[in-house]
Amino acid sequence: MATATSMFYWGYAIVLSKFVIFFIDTGIAKSFGVLIPTMVKRLDTNYATVGLICSMPSTLMYLLSPLVKLFLTETNTRVVAISGGLLCGTCIAACAFFTNVVAIGVSLTLSGLGLSMSFIPIHLALNDFFPEKYVLMNTICLYGYTAGSMLLPILMEKSLEAYGYYGAFLILGGVAYNSMACATTLRKVPTRSTSNEAQDHITSNDRKCVSRAKPLPEETPLFRQIQVEDEEEEHEEGVPEQSGLIQSKKCRIKEREIPLELQSTCIRTFFQACKGSCGLFREPFFASTIPIQFLQAYTSYSWMLFLVPHTEQLGIPSSKAVYLSTIGGIGGIIGRTVFVVFLGKGVNAFAVYIPVGCVCTATFLLDFVSSDYRSRVVLAFLQGFSFFIEDTMLSTLCKEAVFDDMNTATALTTVAFWTGMGATAAGIFTGYLFDITQSFTKVFIILGITHAFKVGHLFIVAIILFKRKR
Template sequence: MAEANSIFYWGYVIVLSKFIFGCIDTGIAKSFGVLIPTMVERLDSDYATVGFICSMPSTLTYLLGPLVKMFLTDTNTRVIAMSGGVLCGTSIAACAFFTNVVAIEICLVLAGAGLSMTYMPIHLILNDYFPEKFVLANTVALYGYTAGSMLLPILMEKSLQAYGYHGAFLILGGVAYHSAVCASTIRKVSTKSTSGEGQDDIEQNGRKCVSRRNTLTEDTSLHGCKEGKDEDGDEENQGVSDQTRLIRADSIKKQELSSTSQSRCTATLFQAFKGSCGIWKEPIFAFSIPIQILQSYTCYAWMLFLVPHTEQLGIPSSTAVYLSTIGGIGGIIGRTVFIVFLSKGVNTFSVYIPVGCVCTATFLLDFVSSDYRLRAAFAFFQGFSFFIEDAIGGSLCKDAVFDDTHSGMAFANAAFWCGVGATFAGTFTGYLFDITQSFTKVFIILGLIHAFMVGHLSIVAILIKRKR
C-alpha cells in the first residue's frame, strides 16, 4: 500500500518535471523570436537562414525522438536524460562566443539533441505513471509550455538590453541547464518492472550457459593436456603444449562471449526496429501524421515570428514582446478550460476542431489593422488555441492507436513528425518572408495551412469514432 502511494505521489513529481521542461523548451523557441532580428544583423544573414538555425533546438527535440527511444533502457534512462540537459545548456551558452552562422548552427543542433535526450525519457515515464489518464496528466504538464512562452521572451528582451547579445545567450544557456534537474527526477515505475526482471533472468541464464560452456571447454583442454603428458613423457614439450591449449581455450572463451554480446545487441536493435515499424499497422494514426506536422509548423512559426511581425508594423520591440505574454495568458486560460472539459469526459476532438477554427480566423484576418489592441486580441486567441492544440499529438497516440504494444513508438513517431513541422516553421516561413517582405502575407498563408489541418483533423475524428 505504501509503495502504491509512493508511486502515485511521485507521478506528480514527473508532471512537475515535464512542466519545467516545457517551460524551458518553448521558452527557448520564443526567446529566439526576440533574438532573430539581432542575429540577422550580427551574422549578416537573412531571415530564412537564421530562422532555420533557430528552429534547430525545437526541431531536434522531437525529430530525434525515435532514435533516443531506441537506446533507452531501464539502467541508462536517467543518465541519458541528465546528460542531455548538460549538453543543451553548454551548447546554447557557447553561442555567445561565435559570430559564424555555421558554428552557431552546430551549437544549436547539439542543443536540440540534448533537449531530445531529456524530453523523450520524461515523456515516456509520464505515460508509465498515468497509463489511463495520460491525456489529462500531459495537458496539465503542458502548462509549462504556456508559462515559458510568457516569461522567457520578457527575460530575453530585458537581458538583451541590459547585457547585450553575449549576456542574453549566457542567461538562456543557464536556463537550459535546468533541464538536467528535471531529468534527475526520473524513476522507474516498480509495477512496470516485471518485463525488465524477465529480461534480466534471460540474460543471467544466458551468462550461466556461456559460463558452463567455457568451463567444459577448459576442462576438455586440461584433460587433453594431461593425456598428452602421459604419452610423451617429455616435460618440456608438454609444458609448451599445455600453455598452447590454455591460450586456445581462452581465445575460444572470448570469442563466445563476444558472439553472445553481439547477438544480444542485434536482438535489441531488431526489437526496436520491429516496434517502430509496428506503428504502420495503425492506419488511422499513420493517416493523422500530416496533422501532427502542420500543427507543429503553424505553432512554431507563430512563436518564432510573432514579435518580428509586430515590429514590422511599427510597434517598438520593448512593447511588441508583451504580445508573447498576452498569448501565454490566453494559453493558460485555454488550457484550463480544456482540462475542465477533460475532467467532465468531453471528447477531445469536439474541442480541438472549433478552437482550431477560431485560430484559423485570427490568421486570415491579419490584414485588417495594425492597431496594437487588435494585435493583442489576435495574440490572445492564438495562444488560447495553440496551447490547447498542442495536446493533439498525445490524444492521437491514445485514441488513434488500437494496440497498446504500439503506444511507445507512437509517442516517439509523434515527436518525430512534430520535429519535422518545427523544421519547416523556421526555414519555410523565413523563406516566405524573404520573398514577400511582408509578415502579414506570411501569417495569412499560415491561416490557410492551419485551415487544412483542421479539416484533416475532422476526418480523423470521424474515422476514430467509427473504428471504436
C-alpha cells in the same frame, strides 16, 4: 503496497519535470523571436538562415526522439537525461561567443540533441506512471509551454537591454541547465518480471492456436491421435519446462498433423505477431494522422518564432511587441484551463479541437485587417488561446487513434519525430517565405490556409473515430 503507492505519488514529480522541460523548450523558441532581428544584423545573413538555426533546439528535441528511444534500451535513462541537460545548457551559452553562422548553427544543433536526451526519458516515463490518465497529465504538463512563452521573451528583452547580446545568451543557457534537475527525478515503474510476461505470452499464443481451430469430429483417426497425445502430455505435467520450449515444440508437431485449413489460423497469428513487432505497421489509422502532427507543429512554431518580428515590422516598438508573447501566453493559460475543465466533464476532446481550430484559422486569415496595437493584442490572445489547446491534440491522437496499447510508446516517439519535422519547416520555410514576400502579413495568411487544411483533416479523423466508437 507502500512501495507502489509511493511510486504513484512520485509520478507527480515526473509531471513537474515535464512541465519544466516544456517551459525551457517553448521559452527558447519564443526567446529567439526576440533575438532574431539582432542575430540577422549581427551575423549579416537572412531570415531563412537565422530561422533555421534558431529552430534547431526545438526541432531536434523532437526529431531525434526515435533514436534516443532506441539508445535508452541499452543505457541508464537518468545518466542520459542528465548528460543531455548539461550538453543543452553549455551549447546555448557558448553561442554568446560565436560570430559565425555555421558555428552557432552547430552549437544550437548540439543543444537540440541534448534537449532530446533530457525530454524523451521524461516523456516516456509520464506514460509509464499514468497510462490511464496520460492525456490529462500531459495537458497539465503543457502549462509549461504557456509559462515559457509568457515569461522568457520578457526576460530576454530585458536581458538584451541590460546585458547585451552576450548576456542574453548566457542567461538563456542558464535556463536550459535546469533540465539537468528535471532528469534527476527519473525513476523506474515497478513491473512484472520479464520471465512471467514471456510465459504469459507463450501461454496465450498456445491458447489462441488451439481455440481458433475448428473442432474435429470425434470419429476421425486424427482426433484419436491427438487425444492420445493429450493423455501423454498429462503424465508430463510434473516435469519442469524451460522457457516454454517444450510447449512450442508440441504446438509445431500438432500444426504438422492438423490439415491445412486449420494451420492457416496459426500462420496468420504468426504474421500478425511479426507485424506487431514493427509497432505502427499495425496502426494504419494512426499513421494517417501524420499530416496533422506535422502541420500542428509547423503552424504553432511559425507563430512562436515570428510573432514578435511580425509586430515590429508593423511599426510597433520592440519593447511593446514582446508583450504580445505574454498576452498569447495568458490566452493559452485560459484556454488550457477551459480544456481541462471540459475533459473533467467528459466532453469529447475533438468536439473542442474543431471549433477552436476554426477560430485560430480565422485569426490568421484576418491578419491584414488592422495593424494597430490593440488589434494585435486581440489576435495574439486568440491565437494563444487556440494553439495551447490544440497542442494537446497530439497526446490525444496517441491514445484515441492507437488501438493497441503496446504501440503507445512507439506512437509517442512518432509524434515527437513529426513535431520536429514541423518545427524545422517552421524555421526555414517560413523565413524563406518572408525573404520572398518581404511581408509577414502575407506569411501569416499563408499560415492560416495551412492551418485550415489541418482542421479539415482533423474533422475527418474525428468522424471516423466517432463512427468506430458507435
